Amino acid sequence: MSKTKLALDVVIDLRNLAxxxxxxxxALESNQTDSVAPVEKKEAKENKEPKKTTKPQLPTLEDVRAKLAALSQDGxxxxxxxxxxxxGAKKLSDIPVEKYPELLKEAGKLG
Structure with missing residues (x-):
């Protein structure tokens, strides 16, 4: 095998590893957010005043990451x-927060 071919194989293997x-x-971050959820629910119960929101809340990075991790675990x-x-991003954190609802919608189509 040529040195160029070997180098290309290494690059492909590194990308797969990444x-x-x-x-x-x-997957690890989605497991961490699952274990934090009961604490958040408890805090919400302690706060007896209803929260007034004027804007619909955008999904968080953790919400999107959890959905994509579940899809990734499904192969x-x-x-x-x-x-x-x-x-137009190389990684999830490069995507603007405003695009998260659309990203979740497209992810829902995958699985």
Whole structure:
């Protein structure tokens, strides 16, 4: 095999490794947010005044990350990566918060 071919193989393997690590991070972060949820619910019960919101709340980065992590765990890593790049980003955190509802809608179509 030529040195160029070997170098290209290494680059492809590194990209696959980076995608796998990103998926792992998504999964770990989604597990952390699941364990934090009961504390948030308890705090909400303690606050007896209803919150008044004038704007509909946008999904958070954690919400989007959890959805994409679940899709990735279902074997859709390539589709998730394509979805992120379709929004003109290299990684999830590069996508503007205003685009999260649209991103979640498209992610819902995947799974």
């Amino acid at each position: 995608d796998s690590i990103e998926t792992l991070v998504f 859709k890593q390539v589709q998730v990566k394509e979805l992120i790049t379709s929004f």
